[in-house]
Amino acid sequence: MPITSGRFFLAAAGLTLIFRFWLAAALPMTGDEAYFYWWGRQPDWGFYDHPPMIGWWLAALLTVSDAAGWLRLPQIVQPLLLALAVRLAWPRLFPQAAGQRDAVASLILLAPPFVWNVLVTTDTALVYCAVLSGLAWLRAVRGEEAGEAGVWRWYLLAGLLLAGAVLSKYFAALLGFSYLVDALRRQRASAWRGLAIVYACCIPALGLMAWWNSGHCWTNYLFNFVNRHSGANTGFNLRTPLLYLVTLLYVLTPLAVWILWRKVSECRVTSAESATERSLSLLAAVPLMLFALLSFFKTIGLHWALSFVPFALLLVVRHGASGALEKLVRFCAGFAALHVVLLAVLASLPLETWRSLNVYPSMVLTFDGRQLVERAHIGATLLASDGYSNAAILGYQQRRHVPVLGPGSGHARHDDILTDWRELDGRDITVLRKTAPNPGEYDGWFRRVSIDDFEYRGARFWVVRGEGFDYASYRDTVLDAIRRQYYAVPAWLPLTGCYFCDRYFPDRSCR
Template identity: 40%
Template sequence: MNAPLSPSLIRLLLWTGVLSLLVRTWIGVTFPITGDEAYFYWWGVYPDWGYYDHPPMAGWAIAAMLKLFGDTTFAMRIPALLLPTALGAALWWGFSNVDREKTAWAIVLFWLTPINWLNALITTDTPLIFWSVLSICALVRAEQRAHQDRNTYALHALSGLFLGLAFLSKYFAVVIGFAYFVYFMAFRRERWLGLALLVLAATPGPLVNLWWNMGHGWANIMFNVYNRNQGEVFAWHKPALYLLTWAYLLTPGFVWFAWKERTAMVAFTRQHKLLATLIVVPLAFFALIALKKVVGLHWVLNFYPLFFAWLAFALPLAQIKRTSQWMAVFLGVHLVALAAMYSTQLSDWKSVKIYPEIVRSYRTQELLAQVQAPNTVLMATSYTPASIYGQTLKTYVPVFGTGSFHARQDDLLVNFADFDGKTVRIIGFSLPNLDAYRAYFDSVSLITVSQDGVPFYAVEGQNFKWAVYRDTVLKDIFQTRHQIPSWLPMTGCPFCQHYCGEVRCSNLSDSAD
C-alpha cells in the first residue's frame, strides 16, 4: 500500500499539476480584475485586523503580494494560482501514510476538476480553503497515531492553530470546527485532551476578531448575521441549486461512479469516521442553509478536496482510473470553451447583456481618462465599479448613495465630511435622474461619454453639501445597516463617529434591541 508510486502515476501527477498551474497563470495574467478582487485590493493597500465583510486574512495575503511582487493584478492573484498545488501537497501530507497510491489518485482527481484549472481569482475563500485543509490534514495525521503522545498532541494543537487562521479568513471555518466537535464527542471521547489542545490553539483567532469587531461597530457580525440575511425565505429552487452545485463541483463522472459504487462508498464511510464526519457535517450544515438561502459555489470549498480522498480510498483502482477519464473529458469541454472565449475580440460581445460591464473591465483606463478632471472627486454608484475605478487609478473611489449590504468598506474608511464643498463626479451605467442629486449640490450637470460603443454617464455636482448628505443618505444607511444590538459592547464605530460623533448613535434612531 505504501510502495513507491509507479512512473506512470508520477507522470500523471506532474502533468496534471503543471498544466493546470500554467492555465491558471495564463488566466491570472490576462483576465481583467473583477469587482470583488478590486474591492479586496484596498484591503491589501490598507492592512488591518479586520474589514467590513470578513476577517483580515485575505487582506494580509494581498498586502504581502503587493509588497513582494509589485502593485499588479497578477501579484494579487499569486495565492489563488498556487492554491490547488498547495492543497495537493496538503492531501499528500495528510493521507499518504495510509496509502500512497490512493492518495496520489485523490490528488489527480482533485486537480482534474474544472475549478482547479479555471479559477485564478483571489477571494476571501482562498486563505480559508488553505488553512482549513491544513487543519484537517493535521487532525487526520494526529488520528492516524495509535497512542496519545507528545507528537499526537502537537498535531492536535497544530490543527487548532490552522483552524484559528482559517477563522481569521472567513467565518465558515466554524463549520469545520463544529465537525471536529461532533467527531470527538461521537467517536473519540477518550481523546478529549487532544480536542482541548485543538480548541486552545484555535482560540487566538476568534479573540482577535472579537477585539476588532468591538472597535468597529461589529461590522462582521452586522454583515454576516443580520444585513445579508434579511428577507430570506424558503424556495424550492434553493436546495435544487445546492444539489446542482455539488454535481458540477464533483463533476458528472465522479457522481456517476460514486453512485454506481455506492456500496463500497458507504462501507468505507462506516469504517473511516473522521473523514465521514468532515464530509457529512458540513454537507448537512449547508443543506440546511440551502432551504432558505442560495448557497454560493465558493461557500463549500474548504472541505471540497475531501470528497476526492473519499472516492479514491473507497473505490477499486480500475474504477478510479475510469472516473479520472470521465473527469478529464468534462474538463476538456471547459478548456475548449475557454480557448473559444479567448479567441474572440471585445467587439464580438456587443450583443450580450453584460457588454457594458465587459467594456468597463477591459477599457477602464480609457473610460476614466474621459471622465477625470482636476480638483474633482470621482465616485461611483455601487461598489463594483467604484473598486475597479479606484484600483485602476490607485486612488480610493467611494460609493455615492446607500449602496447595498455587500462591500461596505466605505463605512469604515470614508468620512464624507472631507468632501464638503468639493466638486464630485459620479459615474454610472444608466441615464441618471438629475433631480435625485440636486439636494446634495449647488448645481448638477450631466456628462455623457462613449467607450467602445457603450454610453457612460457622470453626474457632476458643484459644492457638495455634507450636512444634507449626512441627514438623508447616511441616516438611511445608519438605520438599515448599523442598528447594532445594545447588548453588544463597543469601543468604537467609525461610521457612527463620522455620522454623529459618538460610538453609538442611539439618540438618533429607535432602539436596536
Template identity: 35%
Template sequence: MNAPISQPLIRLLLWTGVLSLLVRTWIGATFPITGDEAYFYWWGVYPDWGYYDHPPMAGWAIAAMLKVFGDSTFAMRIPALLLPTALGAALWWGFSDIDREKTAWAVLLFWLTPINWLNALITTDTPLIFWSVLSICALVRAEQRTQLDRTTYGLHALSGLFLGLAFLSKYFAVVIGLAYFVYFVAFRRARLLGFVLLVLAALPGPIINLWWNMGHGWANIMFNVYNRNQGEVFEWHKPALYLLTWAYLLTPGFLWFAWKGRNVMTAFARKHPLLITLVVIPFAFFALIAGKKVVGLHWVLNFYPLFFVWLAFALPSEQVKRCSTWLAVFLSAHLIAVASMYCTQLSDWKNAKIYPEIVRSYRTEELLAKVQASDTVLMATSYTPASIYGQTLKTYVPVFGEGSFHARQDDLLVNFADFDGKTVRIIGFSQPNLEDYRAYFDSVSLITVSQNDVQFYAVEGKNFKWTVYRDTVLKNIFAKRHQIPSWLPMTGCPFCQHYCGEVRCTN
C-alpha cells in the same frame, strides 16, 4: 504495506499539476480584475485586523503579494494560482502514510476538476480553503497515531492553530470546527484532551476578531448575521441549486462512479468516521442554509477535496482510473470553451447583456480618462465600479448613495465630511435622474461619454453639501445597516463617529 506510487501515476500527477498551473497562470495574467478582487485590493492597500465583510486573512495575503511582487492584478492572484498545488501537497501530507497510491489518485482527481484549472481569482475563500485543509490534514495525521504522546497532542494543537487562521479568513471555518466537535464526542471521547488542545490553539483567531469587531461597530456580525440575511425565505429552487452546485463541482463522472460503488463507499464510511464526519457535517450544515439562502459555489470549497479522498480510498484503483478519464473529458469541454472565448474580440460581445460591464473592465483607463477632471472627486454608484475605478487609478473611489449590504468598506474608511464643498463626479451605467442629486449640491449637470459604443454617464455636482447628505443618505444607511444590538459592547464605530460623532448613535 504502503507501496510506492507507480511511475505512470507519478507522470500523470506531474503533467496535471504543471499544466493546470500554467493554465491558471495564463488566466491570472490576462483576465481583467473583477469587482470583488478590486474591492479586496483595498484591503491589501490598507492592512488591518479586520474588514467590513470578513476577517483579515485575504487582506493580509494581498498586502504581502503587493509588497513582494509589486502593485499588479497578477501579484494579487498569486495565492489563488498556487492554491490547488498547495492543497495537493497538503492532502499528500495528511493521507499518504495511510496509502500513497490512493492518496496520489485522490490528488489527481481533485486536480482534474475544472475549478482547479480555471479559477485564478483571489477571494476571501482562498486562505479559508488553504488553512482549513491544512487543519484537517493535521488532525488526520494525529488520528493515525495510536499513542497519545507529545507528537499526537502537538498535531492536535497544530490543527487548532490552522483552524484559528481559517477563522481569520472567513467565518465558515466554524463548520469545520463543528465537524471536529461531532467527531470527538461521537467517536473519540478517549481523545477529548486532544480536542481541548485543538480548541485552545484555535482561540486566538476568534479573540482577535472579537477585539476588532468591538472597535468597528461589529461590522462582521452586522453583515454576516443580520444585514445579508434580511428578507430571506424558503424557496424550492434554493436547495435544488445547492444540489446542482455539488453535481457540477464533483462532476458527472465522479457521481456516476460513486453511485455504482455506493455499497463500497458506504462500507468505507463506516470504518473511517473522521473523514466521513468532515464530509457529512459541513454538507448537512449548508443543506440547512440552502433552505433559505442560495449557497454560493465557493462556500463549500474548504471541505470539497475530501470527497475525492473518499472515492479514491474506497473504490478499486481500476475504477478510480476510469473515473479520472471521465473527469478529464469533462475538464476538456471547459478548456475548449475558455479557449474559444479567448479567441474572441471585444466587439464580438456587443449583443451580450453584460457588454457594458465587459467594456468597463477591459477599457477602464480609457473610460476614466474621459471622465476625470482636476479638483474633482470621482465616485461611483455601487461598489463594483467604484472598486475597479479605484484600483485602476490607485486612488480610493467611494460609493455615492446608500449602496447595498455587500462590500461596505466605505463605512469604515470614508468620511464624507472631507468632501464638503467639493465638486464630485459620479459615474454610472444608466442615465440618471438629475433630480435625485440636486439636494446634495448647489448645481448638477450631466456628462455623457462613449467607450466602445457603450454610453456611460457622470453626474457632476458642485459644492457638495455634507450636512444634507449626512441627514438623508447616512441616516438611511444607519437605519438599515448599523442597528447594532445594545447588548454588544463597543469601543469604537467609524461609521457612527462619522455620522453622529459618538461611538454609538441613537438615531
C-alpha cells in the same frame, strides 16, 4: 502513460499551472478582487465584511508589486500546493492504499473549480487553512489509531490552522463543528483532549475579532447575519436545493457524487473502515450536509463548498473501485481540457461579442475602466462611483481610492471606513455610472449638478458632475438612512465604538 501514475500527475501539474498563469494574466482585476486589494492597501485588524486574513496576505504581496498576476499568485498555485499536501499525507493516513496517492493528488488538481479559479478572495486563505487543518486532524486520528506518541502536536497544528481559517472567513465554524462531531463519535479521552487543544488555539483569533468588532460597529455580525439577508428570499423553497445539487455535480463531477451517494445509502460502517476513514467521512459529510439543509432556505454559492471539496474527493478514492477511480481521473482530465479550450476561445473573442448581454457595460468597465475615466474628463475633480464593485475596479486601475457616492447596498461597505465625507465638504465630485441617474437624484447634495453621457465600445455611460458638495445635506439624507439601515447594532452586543456614528452622528445612538 497510466492515468493514475506519478508521471501523469506531474504532467497535469505542469500543464494546469501554465494555464492558470496565462488565465491570471488574461483576466482583468474583478470587483471582489479590487475590493480586497484596498484592504491590503490599508491593513487593519479587521474589515467590514470578513475577518482580516486576506487583507494581511495582500498587504504582504503589495510590498513587492500591485500587478494582478502577482496578487493572484496564492490562488494560482493553490491547487498544486493542496495536491502536493494531499499526496504527502495520503500514505501516512491510509498506508494500505499508498499506491493511490498520485490518483488522489490528480483529482485535487483537476477538480473543475480548481482548474480555472485564479481569482484571489477571502476563500483563498480559507481553503488553504481549512484543508491543511483537516489533514492535520486526520493525521492525529491516524496517530492515535497506530498508538503513536506526541499526537498532540498534530492537534496543535490543526488548531493553529483552524485559527487561520477563522481569521479568513466565518465558514471555518463548519470545520470546527465537524471536529466536534468526530470527537463525539470516537468517545475517547484523547479525542476530547485533542478537541480542547484545537479549540484553545482558536480563542485568540475569536477574541481578536470580538475586540475589533466591538470597536467597529460589529460590522462583521451585521453584514453576515443581518444586512446581507435583508430583502432576500429566505423562505422555504425547492429550487435552491436543486441548484445546490447541480453545484455539487459540477465541483465533484457526477461520478464522484454517485460514489459518495452509494456510500451514504449503505447507512452502515464496515469493519474494514479505519478510524481515520470514518473521521474523513465526517469532515466531508458534515459541512456538505449542513449546506444541503441550508439550501432549502438560501442559495449556496459554489465557492462555499471549496474548502470541503478535497475531503470529499479523498473519500471518493477510499470508496471507489480501482476501475471507477481510473474513469474518474480520466473524466476530470477531459473536463479540464474542455475548460482550457473553452476559456481560450472566449479569451480570443472581441469584447463587443457580448454587446447583447445586460452585463456588457460591467464588462467594458472591468476591462477598460482607465479609458472610461479619460473619456469622462474628470480633470481636477474627485472621481466617485455609485456602486462598490465599480468603485473598487476604477480605484485599482487608477491606483487611487474611488469613494461610493450614494446609499449603496448591504454588501461591501468598507468604503464607509475609508471615506470621511466631512473632509469632502465643498469639493467638486464627478460620478461615473453605468446607468442613468434618476431625475433629481444628486440635486440636494451639490450646489449645482450637470449630467452628460457618452458611448464607448457600444456601451453607454453617464457622467454626473457635482459642484460644491453639501456635506450637511448629504448627512441628513443619505448618511442618516445608512445609519438606520446598516448600523443598527443590537443592544445585547457590547459596543466600545462605531466609526460611522462617532464620525457623523456623535449625538445619536447606533442601536
